[in-house]
Amino acid sequence: MDKKISSKWNEWRKQNLADPDLMNELDSIKQNESEIFDRFYRELEFGTGGLRGVIGAGTNRMNIYTVAKATQGYSNYLKKQMKSPSVAIAYDSRIKSDLFAKKAAEVFAANGIRVYIYPELMPTPSLSFAVRYLKCAGGIVITASHNPSIYNGYKVYGSDGCQITTEAASSILCEIEKLDIFNDIKSISFEKALLEEKISYIDEKVVTAFLDAVSGQTLCGNEINKGVSIVYTPLNGSGLKCVTQVLKENGFTNISVVPEQENPDGNFPTCPYPNPEMKEALDLGLREAKRLGSDLLLATDPDCDRVGIAVLDNGKYVLLSGNEVGMLLLDYICKRRIALGKMPKDPVLVKTIVTIDMAAKIAGDYGVRVIDVLTGFKFIGEQIGRLEANGQEESFILGFEESYGYLTGGYVRDKDAVVGSLMICEMFAYYKTQGLSLVEVLTGLYEKYGYCLNTLHSYTFEGAEGFQKMQTIMHSLRESSLMQIGSRNVIEVKDYQKGIDDLPKSNVLKYLLDGEASIVIRPSGTEPKIKVYLSVSAENREEAEKLENSMAKELEKIFE
DSSP: OOHHHHHHHHHHHHSOOSSHHHHHHHHHTTTOHHHHHHHHSSOOOOBTTBEEEEBSSSTTSBSHHHHHHHHHHHHHHHHHHOSSOEEEEEEOSSTTHHHHHHHHHHHHHHTTOEEEEOSSOOOHHHHHHHHHHTTOSEEEEEOOTTSOTTEEEEEEEETTSSBOOHHHHHHHHHHHHTOOTTTSOOOOOHHHHHHTTSEEEOOHHHHHHHHHHHHTTOOOOTTSOOOOOEEEEOTTSSOHHHHHHHHHHTTOOOEEEOGGGSSOOTTOTTOSSOOTTSGGGGHHHHHHHHHHTOSEEEEEOTTSSOEEEEEEETTEEEEEOHHHHHHHHHHHHHHHHHHHTOOOSSOEEEEETTSOTHHHHHHHHTTOEEEEEOSSHHHHHHHHHHHHHTTOGGGEEEEEETTTEEEOSTTSSSOOHHHHHHHHHHHHHHHHHTTOOHHHHHHHHHHHHOEEEEEEEEEEOOHHHHHHHHHHHHHHHHHSOOOEETTEEEEEEEEGGGOOTTOOOOSOEEEEETTTEEEEEEEOSSSSEEEEEEEEEESSHHHHHHHHHHHHHHHHGGGO
8 A cells, every 4th residue: 555545544543533433434444455545545626616525534535624624724714814704604414514514613713713604404595695694704515516425515605605716716725735634723612612602503584584585586476377386305405494485485385395305314315316407316206296286396406506397298297407497597587577677788697608509599689698607606606796896786687507507686696496496486387377388488499599409428437547537538638639529520629728718717628510519528526527518409309319419429439
């Protein structure tokens, strides 16, 4: 075994570790060099998404020590930025989320940073709201979003309620790298800090203000039939309270919750991948919808920042993609804002570079300006901040990404499945009142603008070897010159690593093909995967699927 790795493992074993699960794990792998290597060959990577990794012992795992070290680094950064900083903390239903949240609070408090923490699990967007509402210097959410149950994470936010910038992440990382994980961390017991008012629980009035801000996004009143039958599943996550409350407060009272997925459970026993993008995660919801004959199924991911839907159409349930829902919302919001006289002078849609290009056509018809940003909702939040700084916050009408993230107002700076759920229900009821299904409305959009198929293919590369292979693949793609993919010729290659289109540098390649097709390839920032996004335009779905299939098969060879 490598001496450095062995030394780190032994150092951890000599500690009186506060979490007994860690010592048990270290003992269980003492004869397994590859397992020891994977836990200690690197530090868990810290970036604009904070930390994310498998829960367990070691420097390359999520545990109370890696969380504490990141928090000490963030504390040092904040104290250099201002005199008396404060932070807000939220957490979801994942394994050890509450433990990690309390550990972070203990470290912040020991560093003289005022802590406001939600007393129960809450959606990620409520943290963005709390940071702004309580005028904090920053905040964190303990979550790994829609990853499998073995993962957890640590998302970091700035004073604007947006996830931290690349520059801030770099500065915080510099502070983290100065620290010894066992000797340089300040801490105070959670209970002592509560008594000394260094830590306070976030009041219910903040939750009320958050839900009032969500309700302020509605574009219809009682003129639509809100008696639609809705099945909702929080996928054993944090969405139950906020989503059901805001729907009921806005007249949507006919809600049934999937019983097996109602209560928080970080093991996600009914769906190994609690991701509303995946049909398997919606299976129990579809079962319940069929049993009740419901009109609409809503599913939010564990930290309630993404929402997926299925709609009843001609007796069958149809799953709509994030791109399709985003386009429907864009068209609906524009239509209703114009009808109500609420369309701003310079309306703005913000979307990511991997989001469907057809959205720009819809926006163009309504005179909406489109801003394209890198993948990650933090870049959408950043654009809202820029609009606000120029006194144009009201210009923002929608931000969305293909991965089921939506936001319709500037009250938070992250995707929000609470407002997504409300606006989808309102849109559904609006069209149902007119005798239309969302599928029929979507078909109308395709007939008007041409059919466009967007798909996502993910390739997983686990462990140290997988990490290296991903780097090799991206390097090889940059060195090669793909001339044709499927039957479409490559007409331009955009390498975002070079810092183009006024966007930050990012490890992303985009291939523009003739016939209005494109391919985007990038390593995931939160999972050991390379993601490939295909966008294909054709006369109809059949032709688009045929072309997409040939392109996907050709690209697959690269990732074998």
